[in-house]
Amino acid sequence: MTSERKRLLIVGGVAGGASCAARARRLSETAEIIMFERGQYVSFANCGLPYYVGDVITDEQKLIVANADLFKDRFNIDVRLENEVLDIDKETATIKVKNNKTGEIYQESYDALVLAPGAASIxxxxxxxxxxxxxxxxxxPDSRRIREWIEQKQVKRAVVVGGGFIGLEMTENLLHRGIAVTLLQNQSQVMAPLDPEMAAPIHDRLAAHGVKLRLGDGVVGFESNPDGSINAIAESGEIHTTDLVILAIGVRPETTLAKAAGLEIGARGGIRVNEQMQTSDRRIWAVGDAVEVQDFVTKEWTFIPLAGPANRQGRIxxxxxxxxxxxxxxxxxTSVCGLLGLAIxxxxxxxxxxxxxxxxxxxxxxxxxxxxxxxPNAKPINMKLLFSPVDGKILGAQAVGEDGVEKRIDVISMAIQLGATVYDLEEAELCYAPQFGAAKDPVNLAGMIAANDLNQDAPLAHWEYLPKLNGLLLDVRGVNEFAAGHVEGAINIPLPELRxxxxxxxxxxxxxxxxxxxQRGYYATRALRLNGFDAYNLSGGFKTYQARKN
Structure with missing residues (x-):
């Protein structure tokens, strides 16, 4: 611990600001720490808001992670709620604050200033x-107002605009309350972090639950009706009459203070920081949804508003x-989203x-x-692994399924952190019991398939290149499977008959x-290559082919 006296001011709470304040106290008993929050809550679970709307979480107090009294009693931190920071003077190291309860405007000086203003909904x-x-x-307050509107207006229909995390979670929770949902998404898929073919099971699940999914069709305006309902007008011209609209288009970094103070803003619109979360001013740091940071894999500057990174940034x-x-x-x-029994x-x-x-x-x-x-009850996981063809270094992974999804992505996430390769996934020692996994875990299998490709033991082909094939397309499934549906132009030789x-x-x-x-394609590819044929296994089989078509 340090005994140096510092005056640390933190603008904003929630994940980044609150974690920074608590960590700072654990590092210094003598520092004076003051947090300024323009809202009524210093630290709350904004990831839980859709579930409060959906009545899955019924007690609003459960959303409050820590209140001002806890910060004072446990950490000796002064939290000033409904106090809005209006201005930063870098030259004098002071901030101007307005107490929104009394109207008083006052100044505070700092040795170190941390900006954690978050992001605003678009x-x-x-x-x-x-x-x-x-x-x-x-x-x-947003979620409280939505709950009140649903109850007062007896809402039966809703339009959700946007198919990201919040849009999907709100869709699920509105369905939970018996509300019919139309989901407008201006892109050709929901969940932008996924590649299009990996989003296909999500589209199917939404349709199976009666959601009217309109892909490639954003909203261009709204009109009120005499009965109090709203017309949501789509780009296509389609009109969706509804009782409630949820805007889940995304968020943008809250950078008003930073811009006014002359701090560097990145190309993605967030506050630019270095590896210590320090801004272009040596006495000012920034954390959370307001900042722009580097992507661990690509080293490109990016803006990813997630609670996990925000907490780590506050500590750092x-x-x-x-x-x-x-x-x-x-x-x-690294992220996961739950939707109607699916984990994404x-x-x-x-x-x-x-x-x-x-x-x-x-x-x-x-x-x-x-x-x-x-x-009993084994559920399939649709997985995709991306890696370097030079050395097998893991670049990314995606998975969608009903069970066991997030733990596989967590393992691969740590592998990426450590600079691991697909060969490391082959050898990863993971928990096994029949109800939890397999002796060859899906993580191991992903590594094995990739390693077989790199080693040319069972090189892979991909469905998008099928039109360029100057050879033979071979379906090694059973006769009945082939008859039920196959790729045009394929010939069928079931695996047991292949040799x-x-x-x-x-x-x-x-x-x-x-x-x-x-799997059978892999066995067939090995047998063919060992017999002198130039054979390749189409990755993911007919199931991936169908996902690409949808």
Whole structure:
């Protein structure tokens, strides 16, 4: 611990600001620490807000992580609620504050200043955007107002604008309350961190629960009706009449104070910081949703508003202020979202990003069970792993399924942190019991498939390159499976018959093999290559082919 007397002022609470304040106190008993929060809550669970709207969380107090009294009693930190910081004077190291309860304006000096103002919901200037019944979801008062509106207006229909985390979580929670939902998404898929084919099961799940999903169709305006309902007008011209609109278009960094103070702002619109979370001014730090940081994998500057990184950034800023030598490693965007029984998780770079940056990469698809098939209720996980074709270094992963999804992505996330390769995934020693996994865990399988590709033991082909195939497409599933649906132009030789029928195959041409999910295709590819054929396994099998078509 340090005994040096410092005056630390923190603007904003929630994840980044609150974690910084608590960490700072643990590093110094003598520092004077003051937090300024313009709202009524210093630290609350904004990730829980959709579930409060949906009546899954019924007690609003459960959303409050820590209040002002706790900070004072436990940490001797002065929290000033409904006190808004208006201005920063870098030259004199002072801030101007307005007490919104009394109207008083006063100044405070600092030795170190931490900005944690968060991000604001995007509310585009569209016709009718301010009509009653149109809400964003960012704070406890926001969610309270939505609950009151639902109850007072007896809401039966809702339009959700945006298919990201909040949009999907709000969709689920409105359905939970018996409200019919139309989801407008201006992109061709929901959940932008995923690649398009990985989002296909999410689209199917939404449709199965009666959600009217409108992809590639954003909103252009709103109109009120005499009966109090709202017309949400889509880009396509379609009109969706509704009782409630939830804007979940996204958020933008809150940088008003930083810009006015002349701090450097990055190209993504966030406050630019270094590895110690220090801004362009040596006495000012910034953390949380307001900052722009480097992507751990690509080293590109990015803006990823997630609670986990915000908490770590708060700790690192406090460490730096009190002369602890720690660096923020960057963000991987590791995240999970629950939707109608599905878990949707990802970490690291997606294929869209790697293509945009011009990176060389390879990928594998697999659809293993979340535990062994002989134990009841094994559920498939749709997985995608991205890696370097040079050395096998892991670049990113995505997974969608009902069970066991997030723990696989967590393992791969840590592997990325350690600079691991697909060969490390092959050898990873993970928990196994029949109800939890398999002796070859899905993580191991992903590594094995990728390693087999790199080693040319079972090289992979990918469905998007099928039109370029100058050879044979071979389906090794059973006759009945083939009859139920197959890729046009494929010939069918079931795997058990393959060795006896190899003479039917052209020795001089490439053979691209597929089965349902990839395993039989792998066995067939090995057998063919050992018999001199130039064979490749289509990654993910027919299941991935169907996902790409949807």
């Amino acid at each position: 509310r585009p200037q569209l016709p009718g955007i301010d009509l009653p019944g149109i809400f964003a979801v960012r704070t406890i 800023a406090a460490n730096a202020i009190f002369d602890r030598n720690t660096n923020f490693r960057g963000v991987q965007g 998780a990802s970490t690291g770079a997606n294929e869209k990003t790697l293509k945009h940056l011009g990176w060389s990469y390879d990928k594998v698809y697999l659809h293993p069970g979340h535990h062994v098939g002989y134990y 006896q029928r190899m003479s039917e195959l052209p020795a001089e041409k490439e053979i691209w093999v597929y089965c349902q999910v990839g």
